[in-house]
Amino acid sequence: MALVVTLAPLAGWAPVAGAAIILNDVVVRVYDNTGLPSLVRRTSLTRAAEIFARAEVEIGWVHCPARCGRAPSPDQLILRMTRSPATAMGLGSSMIDPVLQAGRLATVYVDQVDAMARRSNTDREAILSRAIAHEIGHLLLGTAEHTRSGLMRGIWTAEELRRNHVEDWQFSPFQRTVLRARLAAGNPARWNAGVPKVSPGRTGS
Numbered sequence: 001m002a003l004v005v006t007l008a009p010l011a012g013w014a015p016v017a018g019a020a021i022i023l024n025d026v027v028v029r030v031y032d033n034t035g036l037p038s039l040v041r042r043t044s045l046t047r048a049a050e051i052f053a054r055a056e057v058e059i060g061w062v063h064c065p066a067r068c069g070r071a072p073s074p075d076q077l078i079l080r081m082t083r084s085p086a087t088a089m090g091l092g093s094s095m096i097d098p099v100l101q102a103g104r105l106a107t108v109y110v111d112q113v114d115a116m117a118r119r120s121n122t123d124r125e126a127i128l129s130r131a132i133a134h135e136i137g138h139l140l141l142g143t144a145e146h147t148r149s150g151l152m153r154g155i156w157t158a159e160e161l162r163r164n165h166v167e168d169w170q171f172s173p174f175q176r177t178v179l180r181a182r183l184a185a186g187n188p189a190r191w192n193a194g195v196p197k198v199s200p201g202r203t204g205s
């Protein structure tokens with residue numbers, strides 16, 4: 001579904017003194033520079049959070065810049081909703097550090113989502129929520145790999161969107177186990193050696 005960009009190890013994520021206590025499993029700062037209607041944005045984020053909730057992962061969205069008065073803390077992820085560059089080949093992208101097998105920045109291309117919604121005759125919130133969950137999924141699973149089925153497959157067709165099978169838009173049982181284990185291992189900035197990895201051979205079912 002998405003073009004996944006791998007980069008050299010990220011740097012410059014300094015701890016923030018006096019950071020607020022976070023009760024959610026994962027806190028994601030959301031930056032929308034496309035001017036989505038508030039209802040569309042909130043509905044999409046709520047539906048994306050529901051996908052994670054079925055994997056027993058609680059996502060807390062922080063709407064920026066309105067509610068982001070300081071730099072991101074080390075355990076916060078970042079979601080950008082923007083228009084696609086000319087080179088975009090999918091609905092979004094995620095930056096995964098190939099050494100740490102972790103990432104903090106996910107991007108969803110709203111114009112590509114809208115184009116897909118028109119082609120498939122489905123609503124934009126449904127596709128946007130799934131694209132968000134897919135890209136955040138890459139960050140939390142720590143891999144750019146795609147699976148043959150489920151939410152983390154690499155290609156979404158208009159027919160799949162129209163038929164709307166629940167299993168097409170969920171994490172697999174193994175992925176749910178990995179998500180929980182990685183969260184239990186600590187904050188995203190420290191997800192590297194010693195925590196479960198996703199093996200392509202085990203996630204395709």
Ligand SMILES: [Zn+2]
Pocket residue numbers: 001002003004134138146153154
């Ligand atoms: Zn992907």
